[in-house]
């Protein structure tokens with residue numbers, strides 16, 4: 254028998270006054286309880302599917318990043334080779350131009366000088382030479398940016414890292430900000446103040462998930478303030494005794510007092526469908542608890558919010 258039904262039957266039997274006339278009410282309450290349980294199951298089911306999907310997308314992204322890393326390196330190396338080669342060709346071109354001028358002063362050299370000058374003009378060397386360094390600088394910068402993003406995604410996804418190891422949280426902050434850039438770049442500038450913090454024993458993949466959510470929440474809060482000028486998110490790391498504290502500060506809308514007690518509740522959200530599911534802080538809270546740390550916040554309506562993520566340096570075991 255289903256435990257829920259058994260519980261209800263036991264309760265009904267324990268009440269000596271359960272007359273046949275009470276049965277409709279009993280069935281109604283049973284129906285309500287079963288419906289509620291079915292809803293919880295559906296939700297857990299949906300959550301599980303979403304988690305599996307996210308994990309699959311993460312693995313896919315990590316795989317793609319891994320595959321992109323090598324060709325991006327080729328392109329970068331080739332670009333460097335081309336840049337130095339072109340610099341040499343340019344040096345040769347300058348000598349050739351000077352020699353052409355010298356030849357022009359020698360009698361009987363008119364024909365070769367004319368040919369050389371014509372060729373130089375056809376190649377548009379005067380136009381090309383001054384523009385080449387800038388073109389290479391732009392291409393190199395682009396490749397470096399793609400390379401940094403690819404490396405950040407690779408590091409961020411940690412597809413197979415399951416164990417808890419001493420981890421560099423400053424680096425985790427940097428990769429998180431690179432990967433999540435698209436989420437905040439239109440609304441906020443990000444500043445970091447990363448202190449000299451020791452490696453922290455943690456599951457880095459989970460901690461970066463928490464950081465992403467804090468940064469995305471900050472960006473949403475700033476977007477909601479609807480100011481003309483961009484807002485600011487400041488991420489700091491600092492050592493505090495046997496803990497490391499990461500803070501994420503925004504100058505967004507702040508959290509209203511009536512909302513504050515609920516923000517860590519699973520599925521509590523003030524955002525419309527598609528923008529938030531209300532799972533971010535619930536998961537973050539669970540992750541930080543598992544690590545023996547604490548996740549707290551301070552907020553002022555209309556001014557902004559600061560979340561503090563405190564983690565024991567030695568990990569959950571040391572914290573206990």
Ligand SMILES: Nc1ncnc2c1ncn2[C@@H]1O[C@H](COP(=O)(O)OP(=O)(O)OP(=O)(O)O)[C@@H](O)[C@H]1O
Pocket residue numbers: 466470471474503505506507508512516517521522523524528529530531532533534535558
């Ligand atoms: N920095 C912040 N400023 C203002 N409000 C915030 C901030 N962070 C969280 N909140 C409030 O807390 C609620 C819960 O946040 P949480 O991250 O758990 O869910 P979500 O962002 O709504 O959705 P999800 O993270 O699942 O996409 C948000 O809907 C928002 O109302």
Ligand SMILES: [Mg+2]
Pocket residue numbers: 466469470529533534
């Ligand atoms: Mg969120």
